[in-house]
Amino acid sequence: MNAIAKVGAFAGAVVALGGLGSAVGASVGPIGEPERPTHQKHEAGNSGHGRQGGHAGHGAKKAPEATGLNVSQAGYTLDLVEDRPQRSASATLRFRILGSDHEPVTRFETAHGKLLHLIVVRRDLATYEHLHPVMADDGTWSVTADLAAAGTYRVFADFRPAAEAEGLTLGQDLFVGGPYEPQPLPAAAATSTVSPYAVNLDGHLVAGQTSRLTLTVTRDGEPVTDLEPYLEAYGHLVALRDGDLAYLHVHPEGAPDDGRTDPGPEITFSAEVPSAGTYRLFLDFKHAGEVCTAAFTAVADAH
Template sequence: MNAIVKVGVFAGAVVALGGLGSAVGASVGPIEEPERRTHQEHEAASGGHGGQAGHGGHAGHDTKKAPEATGLNVSEAGYTLDLVEDRYESAAAATLRFRILGADREPVTRFETAHGKKLHLIVVRRDLSTFQHVHPVMAADGTWSVDADLTEAGTYRVFADFQPATEDEGLTLGQDLFVAGPYEPQALAPAATTSTISPYQVDLDGHLVAGKTSRLTLTVTKDGEPVTDLEPYLEAYGHLVALRDGDLAYLHVHPEGAPGDGRTEPGPEITFSAEVPSAGTYRLFLDFQHAGEVRTAAFTAVAEAH
C-alpha cells in the first residue's frame, strides 16, 4: 500500500449518488458468475470520466489528467492476485487463503511494510453493505491467510493492497469470491454527512469533485462530546477507503499529518486530501481507533464533474 493515497482511485475509504435497485431475493448456490461490465461500459452508462484510482499522497493542486482507478484488475504490472478458493459456504469466520504471483507465476514473498503491515486486505460485498479491513499472515511459501466474516451470502470483492520489495510503488489488485446461500442485495444508503456507530458519531465536511483534489474533514464525537484522544491505528489516526458504486474502483488514502509529528492533534478532526477519478457515487469507509477498539464509519458521497 502506498504511503498516502490520493483518492485518485477514491482508487482509498476514498461521484453521483444513487441507490442500488430494489432488492430481489435470490438463491446463490450453486453459485454462478455474475454478469460483469467492463470499466468502459460502466463509464458509458454512468456518464463518468474514465480513469483509475490509486494510492496517493497529499496534493494541493488540481490535476489535468484524471487519476487512475485501482482494484479493477486481478493482474497488473506482472503481478496477480490468486485466491486459493473463490467459493465458500456462509460462515462467521471463513479462512481466506491467497498468493501474490509474479510474472513467473511463482509466489512473491518479499514486500515493503506500509503503515505497519506488509499487505492490507479489504473485503466488501458488491452491494457495499459490508466492509472489512483485515491483515493476513504470510507463510514461508508465500501463501497468505486470514479469517473474514462471510456470514452474508452474495458476491464479494477482495482487494489486496501491497508493495513488492522490488517495486517503487504499490499495487491494488482485486478478485471476486462467492458465498452460497439465500441472497437479497441491499440498496445503497442515500448520501449523508453523518454516520453513527453508537455511542460515536462521525460528521463529514467537504465534497468530492472528479479530477480535483478535495479536502475532506471527518469529526469524531462520543455522546455529543468531541473525541480528543483518538489512538494511532496502523500509524495514523484514521484510514479512509473509497469505492466507486458499480465497478468498485478502489482508493485508499491516509490523513494529513501523523501521530507524534508535533503538529497533528488526536482528534476530533481527521483531514484527508482525496482525488476521485470520475463523477458518480462513492461509498466511503473511515477506520478509527478509540478506547482500544477499531470502529468503521460509512458514508455515501456524490462526486461532481469538474
C-alpha cells in the same frame, strides 16, 4: 499504506489507489455514473464479475486512473486459493500474490505497519472488513473473514512487493452461496453513527480535482480529543465507487508523531476521485483500544 494504483492526492500524506472495526482489477480509464445491480432476490454463487466501463469524455485535465478493478497488474496476480468459500462468520481466506513467473511472491515492504492490507467488501457495499493476513513461508496468505452473508464479494489486496518502488492494489471476486438479496445503498448523509460514536463529514467530492474532507469524531455528544494511532495514522479512509467498486485509499494529513497533528476530534483528508458518481466511504479510527468503522454515501460531482 501504499495502494494498488494512484488516484488521489493529498497534502503531506500518502495516497494510494488500489488496495474501516465495528460498523460499516490493472487500472482502467474512468467511467461515468456506474450502474447499480437490480435489487432482485436470487441464489448467490453464479454471479459474474463486475462490469468495467469505458473512457470519460475529453477535458483539460486528465482524470486519475481507477484502481483495484483487475486481478493482474504490472506482472503481479492475486490468486485466491478458493473463490467459493463456505458461508461462515469465521471463514478462512487463503491467497497468494504471484509474480510474472507464476511463482508466489514472498518478499514485501511494510506499509503502515503491515506487509499487506486486505479489504473484503460485499458488492452491494453492505459489508466491509479491513484485515491483515499472515503469510506462510511458501507465500500463502491466510486470514479469517466474516462471510456469514451470502453474495458476491470483492477482495482487494493492497501491498508493495520488495522489488517495486510503488504499491499495487489487486482485486478478485469470491462467491458465497445462499439466498441473497442485494441491499440498496444508504442515502447520502453527513453523519454516520457507530455507537457510542458519531462521525460528521464536512466536504464535497468533485471528480478530477482534490477534495478536502474533514471527519469529526464525537462520543456521546462530546468531541473525541484522544484518538489513538491505528496503522501509524489517526484514521484511514477507503472510497469505493458504486457499481464497479473502483478503489481509493487515502491517508490523513499529518501523523501522530509529527508534533503538530492533534489526536482528534478532526481528521482531514485530501482525496481525488476518478469520476463523477456515487461512492461509499469507510473511515477506520481507533479510540479506547477499539477500532471502529464509520461509513458514508457520497456523491461526486463532475468537474
